[in-house]
Amino acid sequence: xxxxxxxxxVTLKDVAQRIAFSKSEAAISRVARQVRHWTQNDLLKxxxxxxxGTGIPRLYKEEPTLxxxxxxxxxxxxxxxVEIMKSAADALYDDVENGGDTxxxxxxxxxxxxxxxxxxxxxETGKFTDAMVHMFxxxxxxxxxxxxxxxSSSILINMNRVLDRLYGIS
Numbered sequence: 055x056x057x058x059x060x061x062x063x064v065t066l067k068d069v070a071q072r073i074a075f076s077k078s079e080a081a082i083s084r085v086a087r088q089v090r091h092w093t094q095n096d097l098l099k100x101x102x103x104x105x106x107g108t109g110i111p112r113l114y115k116e117e118p119t120l121x122x123x124x125x126x127x128x129x130x131x132x133x134x135x136v137e138i139m140k141s142a143a144d145a146l147y148d149d150v151e152n153g154g155d156t157x158x159x160x161x162x163x164x165x166x167x168x169x170x171x172x173x174x175x176x177x178e179t180g181k182f183t184d185a186m187v188h189m190f191x192x193x194x195x196x197x198x199x200x201x202x203x204x205x206s207s208s209i210l211i212n213m214n215r216v217l218d219r220l221y222g223i224s
Contacts, residue, residue, distance in 0.1 A: 062116040097143040141185035172208030
């Protein structure tokens with residue numbers, strides 16, 4: 055589906071079908087519930103008003119929603135809660151809105167692209183707070199020191215694999 059301005063839109067079911075690891079109906083249904091939950095908690099931004107009723111499809115801009123949803127699915131595999139993922143989702147949307155290149159199509163012939171998601175922590179409680187996102191490429195000719203080392207913990211996501219699942223680019 056496309057808007058008058060040429061923006062490609064996808065439904066919640068489209069997002070779930072694209073990002074799910076398994077294409078079984080049960081897996082897609084499970085991921086659709088996650089996408090709905092992320093939308094209700096403002097991790098994913100719908101196109102237009104947030105729809106909560108039945109019979110009205112939730113629509114999303116195809117870009118960057120598919121990429122961000124796939125990253126959120128990866129983070130959820132590590133047990134990241136909505137509270138923890140919220141700051142990462144905000145950082146990803148901020149990067150896209152400011153013309154950054156955190157979410158991009160990685161190509162395997164240029165090396166492996168990694169997204170590092172790291173969180174600051176509250177010194178009093180030890181709880182994770184604001185997320186930082188950092189994209190870097192590991193190719194045969196660069197040094198391994200591209201990851202940010204300041205945070206006490208972070209997750210590296212192999213974007214080549216994520217984007218291959220979404221777009222079949224490898």
